[in-house]
Amino acid sequence: MFSQARYEAIKAQLPPQVTLVAVSKTYPAEVLQQAYDAGVRIFGENRVQELLPKYEALPKDIEWHLIGHLQSNKVKYIVPFVHMIHSVDSLRLFNEIQKQASKAGRIIQVLLQMHIASEETKFGFDEAELLSILESGVMQNAPSVKVRGLMGMASFTEDTEKVKTEFAGLKKTFDAIKAKNYFPEKDFDVLSMGMSGDYLLAVEQGSTMVRIGSALFGARN
């Protein structure tokens, strides 16, 4: 169930420069419609199979963000309408987005996902790998993809010092890439970090976009 009160309370905690992505995965379209009616326009989903029917069912002025791991062969299904892809975690995926976006005549905004957690299961580039790709120039020569910034997920732990250190590390990488001017400075301005359990820490560490699900919609099954 979407809670207007929780939504207002979270918004009140966020500085004005921080964008709230309402992570609606697993909730039915009716619940997203309630959130929409309360003013939410930015929704995040992590699976293409779930995003497509929700896109069909819901108002067309929604900004859809794909936040979960994306297989290259599914890119073509979301490119016609997706607003931002947070989970670009390989050059192969990046190249496929460029190809499909060009075909569709669209420019897709993306974030490069960095691996910052200690868990093995989380996707993303490590810093050295990403820096060498950026040095090569391939990502700068993709006219149908606009790289807006970085995304990361901290370790799932109660250890707030650890989470804080991971977010601070991601912010440092973000600043270093920004300073190198690989991308136009005004475009490289999004740092997507922070979820229900750690968004306040993330904001403290310089997040500009938080992805919040259960704190808005209640616990997922």
Ligand SMILES: *Cc1c(COP(=O)(O)O)cnc(C)c1O
């Ligand atoms: C599910 C998910 C979230 C939101 O998680 P909550 O803890 O429910 O806020 C954020 N980011 C990604 C990538 C997710 O898959």
